[in-house]
Amino acid sequence: MTMPSTPRPGGRSARIQAAVHQAVRELQKEQERAELTVPAIANRADVTPSTIYRRWGDLAQLLADVAIEQLQPDQPPADTGSLQGDLRAWLIEYFEEMSSAPGRAMLRDVLGTPGHANAGKCDGFLRQQIEAINERALARQEVPIDPEKVIQIVVAPLLYRILFANDTPTTQAVEALFERLTMPTKT
Amino acid sequence: MTMPSTPRPGGRSARIQAAVHQAVRELQKEQERAELTVPAIANRADVTPSTIYRRWGDLAQLLADVAIEQLQPDQPPADTGSLQGDLRAWLIEYFEEMSSAPGRAMLRDVLGTPGHANAGKCDGFLRQQIEAINERALARQEVPIDPEKVIQIVVAPLLYRILFANDTPTTQAVEALFERLTMPTKT
Structure with a gap:
């Protein structure tokens, strides 16, 4: 079962999604993962469990959906003045987040569900951030970097x-791999 | 809940593990993943569901346990006569297996469970196979390769x-990355 990725803002569907996502985020902070159940989430969100099953299919899909929302970048990487600086700062921050307990839980939720849609979104978010860094580099007359190389090497x-x-x-450790990237030279 | 990794062969514990693992493997072939439940597995293995819950904790842990058993190499990589040949052949075979539907399901089962034990075993199996290739290389007077490089680069x-x-x-694609490995030169 898949849900519409962007429910109409303000509609009933959007309100249910917001309430259920918030309930998951709250309960994740309050209790152990093993205790997180659909009835507990439904109770906190003030919806029926069947609303959750109908919309998300099961707990794993719901948790993956919440993880994806949290992994979605809400702003472009910091502007440090150069491609190299932007990329280094973004990579360090990204791996700090991913190796934290909540980051690991998000990766687990995303990778633990069947099908490719959720993991593919993570890949898309990464490429989107590298593209944002590249666009700024182009505006500074710098040569952009191949996103595939950043992904493969770092x-x-x-x-x-x-x-x-x-x-x-x-x-x-992040910087050691970063050093292996051959930075494009200015034209 | 963790289970003893090597129950005494022939004991009741080992018999239960073998029956439950076999039931999972059979049911995985017969039906969709979403239909795989602890009661169905218990029924097929002729044990009670509570036996499964007591021993594995939940379905996810049981599936991860079965996946790990299947991922465990049952023989060293093929001997092709050289380090380079052995490594190339093993990597091609490994990635054929991992990108197949059953391979992807195994990775999902392993990565979808909390804690590091299961994923760490996958890492251990990989290093064990590279070490086996290196040992043969040493016997042939070849210089072994750094397993960490194989993991990082390929x-x-x-x-x-x-x-x-x-x-x-x-x-x-496997060969293109393989070519990036700088093979150690003979001493």
Whole structure:
């Protein structure tokens, strides 16, 4: 079951989505994950459990939906004055977030659901942020960087460490991989 | 709740584990994932649902446990006569398996459970196979390769594509990353 990704603002559907998402975020802070149930979420959001099942299918899909909303960037990466500076600062911040307990839980929620839609959105958010950095670089007459290289050389190895090696990459670890990126030279 | 990783062979505990694992593998072939429930598994394995809950905690932990058992290599990588050949052949086979539907389901089961134990075992299996290749290389007087490099340069980017970009890496894609590995030269 899929839900419309952008319910009409102000409509009943949008109000239900907002109330249910808020209930999940509140309950996630208050209790252990194993205690998070659809009836408890429904009760907090003041909807019926069947409303949640009808709209999201199951708890896993609902949690993935909330995680995706939280992973969606709400602003472009900080402007430090150069492509290299922007990229370094954004990568350090991104991996601080992803290796935190809430970041790990979001990744788990996104990767634990069948189908590709949720994980694909994470990939899209990353590329969107790199593109924003590239657009600013172009405006500064800098040569943009290939987003695929950033993902292959820096992002993928760090996500592997977080996901498979339970590692919390330090700033130094992020910078060590960042140094492997050959920065485009000015034309 | 964690289960003993190696129950005493032949004991009641080992028999229950074998029956429940087999029931999961059978039901996974017969029906859609959403229909896979603890009562259905218990029924097929001829145990009570409470036996499953007591031992595995919940369905997600049981599925992760079955996935880990299937991901565990049952033999060392094929011997092709050289480090380079062994590594290339093993990587191509590994990514064929991981990008298949059952491979993706296993990764999802492993990454969707809280805690690091399951995902850490996947990392351990990978390193174990690279070490087996290295041991053979040493016996042939070849210089072994740093497993961390194999993971950073080849494994992590391909897993990223499978997990986040719903991509099925071709043999050519595996080989293109493989070419980036600087093979150690003979001493």
